[in-house]
Amino acid sequence: MIARMISSVLALTLGLGAANADELIIGSQIPLTGSAARAGMGMNEGIQVAAKVFNETNGKHTVKVITIDDESQPAKAVAAIERLNAQGALAFTGGYGSNIIGPASDAAERLGKVYMTSGGVATELSQRGLKTFFRISNATGYAKALAGLSDTLDLQSFSLIYSTRESTAEVAKLLEEIWTAEGKKVTLHPFDPSIADFKPVLHKIKLQDRPEAIAMVGYENDYVGIIRAAKVLKPDAKAIMGTWSLATPKMWQDFPDLMNNVYGTAPLPYPAQFNTPEEQTFAEAYKEMHNKEPDYLGIFGYVQGLLLFNAVAEAYDAGTLNSGGVQDALRKTEHDTLIGKVIFDESGDNTNFAHRMAQHQDGAVAIVWPKESATAEARFPAVPW
Amino acid sequence: MFDLVAQSVFSGLLAGAYYALIALGLALVFGTMRIINLAHGELVLLAGYIAYTAESRFGLDPLAALPAAIIIVALTSVIIYLLLTRIRVDREINSLILTFGIAIMLTNGILMIWSADIRSTTSGWYLDSIIIGDTLFAMNTEILFAVIGVLVVGAVWWWLSKSWYGRALRAVSSNRDAAKLMGIDPRTTEILSFAVAGLLASIAGIALYSGKVIEPSLGHSLTIKAFIITVLAGLGSVPGVLIGAVLIGVAESLTATLWSSALQGLVSMLLFLIVLLVMPSGLFGRTRRRG
Amino acid sequence: MLLTLDHVTVAFGGLVAVSDVSFSVSEHEVLGLVGPNGAGKTTLFNAISGLVRPSKGKMTFCGHDLTGIPIHKRARIGIGRAFQVPQPMHELTVRENLIVAQHFGTGHSNPGKIDEILDLTRLGHKANRDAASSLALTEQKALEVGKALATNPRMLMLDEVLAGLETNGKRAFMQTLDDARQRFGVALLMVEHDIETISNTCQRVLVLNFGKLIADGSPEEVFRNPEVIRSYTGGETA
Amino acid sequence: MMKYLSLIIILAGAYLAVPLQFGGNDYVIGIVVSALTIAGIAVAWAMLGNLGGMISFGHSAFFGVGAYGSALLAMNAGLPVFPSILAGGVIAGVVSILTMPTLRLRGPYFALAMLAFAEIFRILAIEMRWLTNGSGGLLSIPRLPTVFGFDFGSRLGGYFVVLTLVLLTVFVYWLIRNRPEGLALRAMHDSEDATLVVGVNATRLKAAVLVVSAFLTGIMGAFNAHYINFLEPDYAFNGSWTTLAIVAAIFGGYKTLWGPVAGALIVYLVDQFVFKAIMPSGHQLILGGLLAAIVIFSPSGLLPWLASRFRKEAGDAAHP
DSSP: OHHHHHHHHHHHHHOOOOOOTTEEEEEEEEOOSSTTHHHHHHHHHHHHHHHHHHHHHOSSOEEEEEEEEOTTOHHHHHHHHHHHHHTTOSEEEEOOSHHHHHHHHHHHHHHTOOEEESSOOOGGGGGSOOSSEEESOOHHHHHHHHHHHHHHHTOOEEEEEEESSHHHHHHHHHHHHHHHHTTOEEEEEEEOTTOOOOHHHHHHIIIIIOOSEEEEESOHHHHHHHHHHHHHHOOOOSEEEEOTTTSSHHHHHHOHHHHTTOEEEESSOBSOOOOSHHHHHHHHHHHHHHSSOOOHHHHHHHHHHHHHHHHHHHHHHHTOGGGTHHHHHHHHSOEEETTEEEOBOTTSBBTTOOOEEEEEETTEEEEEESGGGOSSOOOOSOOOO | OHHHHHHHHHHHHHHHHHHHHHHHHHHHHHHHHOOOOTTHHHHHHHHHHHHHHHHHHHOOOGGGGHHHHHHHHHHHHHHHHHHHTTOOSOHHHHHHHHHHHHHHHHHHHHHHHHOSOOBOOOOHHHHSEEEETTTEEEEHHHHHHHHHHHHHHHHHHHHHHHSHHHHHHHHHHHOHHHHHHTTOOHHHHHHHHHHHHHHHHHHHHHHHHHHSOBOGGGHHHHHHHHHHHHHHHOTTOHHHHHHHHHHHHHHHHHHHHHSOGGGHHHHHHHHHHHHHHHSTTOSSOOOOOOO | OOEEEEEEEEEETTEEEEEEEEEEEOTTOEEEEEOSTTSSHHHHHHHHHTSSOOSEEEEEETTEEGGGOOHHHHHHHTEEEEOSSOOOOTTSBHHHHHHHHHHHHHSSOOHHHHHHHHHHTTOGGGTTSBTTTSOOHHHHHHHHHHHHHHTOOSEEEEESTTTTOOHHHHHHHHHHHHHHHHHHOOEEEEEOSOHHHHHHHOSEEEEEETTEEEEEEOHHHHHHOHHHHHHHHHHOOO | OHHHHHHHHHHHIIIIIHHHHHTTOHHHHHHHHHHHHHHHHHHHHHIIIIISOOOOSOTHHHHHHHHHHHHHHHHHSOOOHHHHHHHHHHHHHHHGGGGGGGGGSOHHHHHHHHHHHHHHHHHHHHHOHHHHOGGGOEESOOOOOEETTEETTSHHHHHHHHHHHHHHHHHHHHHHHHSHHHHHHHHHTTOHHHHHHTTOOHHHHHHHHHHHHHHHHHHHHHHHHHHHOEEOHHHHTOHHHHHHHHHHHHHHOTTSSSHHHHHHHHHHHIIIIIIHHHOSSSTHHHHHHHHHHHHHHOTTOHHHHHHHHHOSOGGGGGOO
16 A cells, blocks of 8 residues: 555656656746745746747747645745756746745756846845856846936935845845945944834834935735835835836835835836737737736746747757856856847846836836937926825 | 834734734633634635625625625534544643644635735725824724724623623533533534634634735734734633733734834843743733642 | 741632741651631641742741742652542553552652552552552552652652542551551641541641631640531531 | 664665765755754654753744854854764753753743743844854855765765764664663653653653754754855844744654654655746745645544555554
8 A cells, every 4th residue: 555655646746747858947946925925926928928928939849837835935946947947947947035045046057057037136146156056137237227217317315115035135235335326325224024013113214214216025915015105104205116016007006095106117118018029929918818918027037938939949959058058158148038038148147137117107117318218308306105 | 212112012002902802812722621723813804805805806895794704604614613522532732733734625625716915905994094183093994803803802892791691601611611600501602602712713814804905824923913912801801801912912913113123022022021930821811729 | 856837828819828937747647637618728838838939928848938939849858749530640550550659759669669559559469450440449549659659758648538438448547548658758738628537546636717827736625625626517518 | 684684775775875876966956955854853853852851932943053163163263064063963952951940831831932032042143243253144065075985065075964863863762761861751742640650750751852862953953054155134034943943843744763854855845846846936835735745634644644555553643
């Protein structure tokens, strides 16, 4: 009985699908449950779209993406990588949160296979000397975007509210460095991720800091709490800005009364103006598969997925899959993508990554910085209250 | 500075009354049956999601979702009780595992039904600000549920100490067999107490949805908060729940104002520890005596 | 003197359970403590063994002032106690009960003595059985005495150990106690309801009523004392 | 005799059969290592729960302290990994002295006081940036070393290390519970007066068992830090280290020696290998149901239930 059970368990877990000769297996290790589930699901949608687009357009190869839920836990992420490897994955993508990406990409490095992500921004991730680690986004890109917009708007003093989580604290630290170096005044307000009432913090900002702008580094629930508190207390600031998950159509849809005039990082405006053929293909496929507008997580997922699929296909054709062909393909050229040019350096960081800043403008998400990609003028000074 | 501290204490008081709402259901079951319902936070969250569905699907006000929430949550709570009665040995510790298992099921069930997106009310009135004496700021929902919180604490206290059912419940909790001899059916009273705990969780869930942001993984931290307050209060003390909750609320908010919001948890936990070490049975707990 | 109580009072809030009691116990003595229900006998025992703290007075045992000595150290200096309701250590076997008592009560192990006690208390055949579930009441009481003996006591306090036993059981039990006294040379301080047993066994009897010591003397003397008779006829209900 | 035989079979299976069968499959070994890590905490937790009668909700405090202690010693002081794992356990044991005032609390009061400590340590790890690098955490913690040509840093190497640690933990537990101290501890919570009057110093014994439990939990944390090579406060002090261990211990039977180990292996492996295969995301739903079911159908845990099925004497079930 026990033997039969074990063998059926093994069959379930280790059963290797017989792959087509030209079907490229890509492993996707993603949090679909647990604390990072929200982000993981968004990224997963983008990767799935990338696979669909690749399979419909490549002609020569198809990819098969095998997805394993890492349950937002590092050990399970490592196990997922190893299981995907056993199932024949040629490279890995996914990952959300530097705490999970760290060990998972370590595991991939040991297996000698590429790990491609957009979900971890910690600077240290790319300082480990890994050869197979790639990411299209990093903390610097986010910090630069906020700092760039602030320069354009000529803001001189800031209250910086940030979650003490790892990635948020990292971006906040970089922002503080940039602003302090520019001789601007920054007051820090770290908060524990579990808190829900931001009135005491906002009241301090209103009465003590009196900044020209309020900057937030957190997640959706934090933004909602902060802006709600700000609407009650109405501090006399000229602008309020934040990082990821903020300037999205979804936030407008869910919290229209909070979002107007808020700045946040965004890869694309909304309603999206999909100009290039690639952008149009993406948007159509996304709508068809998920029946909604693409958000930034989906876009990143799509870009990281497609970059990886193309590199794997290239290495497969060159017969260099096992001799570092995938990472060479990723490093050797510039890639034109939905989020602009992607250039990977030796450490696997995208040196060209700079986020755009967008502003919620009556239901639209308008890109307002940098100038060359702007779709509208920034409304300034303007806050939601 | 005075404005800052005044606002901070005010925010803390409001937060405290809201915490009391969250803790009360857990405290009731814990106080009367010595059962720690680790799924309590998930019950609160479930009510919050029912309010979300009522609002987003049917355009109802979150408070109007209360009847539906009460029916579903109280029923779930009673089912938890019925499962608990099937534990034969080591009830105190096994009830932990049983309710923890149920909590996992509820969390994952909520995730499947409502997805991982964050939800909160869009009804403007709840979030509009109210200003008292030009210096104290709050949202309508906070004032509303603080008042409800105090009233509910009063009502539960009255119910337990003055009404027939409340007395029966206390009789059952102190001596089941004696209560049986007095003609009280322990099962009925215990079912009732779980149903009332469900009702309290429903009110707390509406307060949660109309003032804060909900997401499926929130339940666990709600349970912990409720549990901390219940223990701080002292077993079975209803007024203690309100006072313990306010203590935590004010301590958190003053920490944010005078120090840093990142240290809120540190201060409230230290406060909790200090109170327990000085008063090992909580603020209003009965002490055991030998003799 | 083994044990001396000097004006000991125990009060719970306003309720005085033991009031100004003084007496002493000498080595090898067999001393009975009687009195109606609620007279304070168990409280007095609790005070001597350290479960409650006297509010006034002084207790010495073998020259040690008991005031500053916590419960668990009283076993070390030679105070052994058997409870009225037997309290076997749950989850342990009979032998393990004795091992624990010996280890902590004396600070060293002596398996030979454990066997001796098992033999004396006639529990040898159940040595490896579960103490809580597999013993009859008589055996539980024997274990209660055995545990106390294992701590190497100089004085053994027995709280109504005969209650609930029928005549044969009582006789056998008294035999056990007598053997124990012979073999280990302990003094016995026993609370008992059964005046006949007390008269037959004890060399000296103390009578408590409403927390006060009202008589102290030989059984014949004490049971002739009118105040004692009054306390029993007037207050006794059981 | 049967007992020793089955022990030998289990040991042979663990040290020989598992590596031979699955040694090449990092995925399977990795999951088993995670399960054994939980098993180690579960045994340490059950030691305090069963012997001390104290249910702690805060063992993640000791896990995290052991992890950080060992990682920092290895990274900053250059201590070799194995000694620093031991040191991590010692640090956790020393830190547990801070929590001793909670020993006078009872039941849920104690449980939550320990939880409060875990939370306090987590926040301190975030705030003490100079030591812990705050929420950024520690990356690239030294791996387990290669000794005599065998790479303990590999999955299989980690498996041997954690297996040995868990077995040592069980062995320490076994030693303690068969000493008079252990017997007294087991008796203490149901029969407190009975133990007091025979001279048992309850407070000192409880304190001692707390230190040992914290030490063993810290060792598991330290091992995990060098195995996963990464730490951050939310991860190191995560409440799930405690809850998973409690679930495993009670599931397997926390009053038995091997129950916590069996519980951890079954809960974790079945969840990861079977439920996850059936239901790739949300499989914890089934796990939750399983936990509820075991409590209802086998309230003393799985091992006692199995034991009573194989043996006639139900009374023996509590002491296999």
